[in-house]
Amino acid sequence: MKKIPSPRRPLTPTGGFRDQETRVIPSNRFGSSHGTSGELSRLEYCQKYSYTSTIFGAIAMQTLAKQILEHAAGLPEGTPLVAKELLHLGSRAAVDQVLSRLVRRGALLRAGRGIYVLPVESRFGTRAPSAVKMVEGLANQRGETIVSHGAAAANALGLTTQVPMRAVYLTSGPSRRLKLGAQMVEFRHAPIWQLIFPGRAAGDVVRALAWLGPEKAGEAIRKLRAKLPPSELKEVVSARSRLPTWMAQEVSALVTHD
Template sequence: MLVPTEKFIKNAILNHKRGKIFFPNNFVKFGSSTAIRQALIRLEEKGLLVRLAQGIYLYPKEHKQLGLLYPSLEEIALAISKRDKARIIPTGIQALNKLGLSTQVPMNLVYLTDGSPRTVKIKNNTIKYKIASPKILSAKSETNILVIQALREIGQKNLDGNQLEKIKNILKTVDKDLIKHDMKLAPVWISKIMEEILKNKE
């Protein structure tokens, strides 16, 4: 027989589509933190939920051939940031990947955030949140932020003509006023690249 907290949580979960990520604080109205934690453990044991990490649960999708389908690290990272009401900025290889500058998919993700710094371990991978400077968080365009982070990852000395051309084509899609604002937040060498794009847009 289901205890009340477990029953309420189960019904709440079943009202969502499969693939949804849950945290204990999604269920605070159903009982104490101890009761919620115990209920989630029981629902995991019964196969309704899959535990992705401490305090992170998945209501999994199922595929006939592939079995349980797990969310990507990025989907988990976004769910955590949404829970924490925090902004996150991709860095490194992930920024390159999102802009189409690399086909490499990072095994571990690092984000800049205005939330709490932490490292979340998901099986053999990690999601790391590092404190972002207020400067970069004041950028107005997500594309500009990704470009700045991607160029930081490449480095001024390693930037080749092909990469530069791709960056220019990406920035051509961004409103010039946003480029004008965000280029002031970038290192000087990146700012110069953005300024060159501006001149070509005017």
């Protein structure tokens, strides 16, 4: 049985170890110590190992990309994809790398920093998901309250014919902008009172009045009294303690003249 030399012993030019008596012990793993065949074998081994590692790495990335796309396809339209929710599929570094590659391929859209969405396939081609769907998915995912801006609320209630040109939402989260294809979606941080009654007509009334301001609030209240059912108006009245003084005073007219 060959004695394994100490790691501290110097290597000879041919890859063997030199013992205390300067006798060369050949390294059989990479070939003979005579000539340069040992050095060539070592180089070939390293090249083959590097090539094999590259092949297996590429296959792993392709598999991860397929898994991420399958995961995204199983989500409702517009649901944001973030790396932290994909760590059951691979490491953070691998997931980040594959997400970037999928964006370059056009398989995913980058809505913002670290936020991705799956394009929608239809018979007319590929399009970005609906902004409304993406907002719903973002609210559920982040636990934020996200509601339409006052301008959109006023238009929906018939208080103005002005149609908002941009998609703007109020949120309990930070202000930011996300991109859906060619469309920019803006989120503005808002005080809690502007976020009450999400998804309800009463909430739209509050946000519309906030956008119209004190000068136009009285006329808006008169129009709303004729348009909305009493139950919705009573819900607005019930929130007076949470509203600014000027708005609470205007809303109180609903009680006086009801």
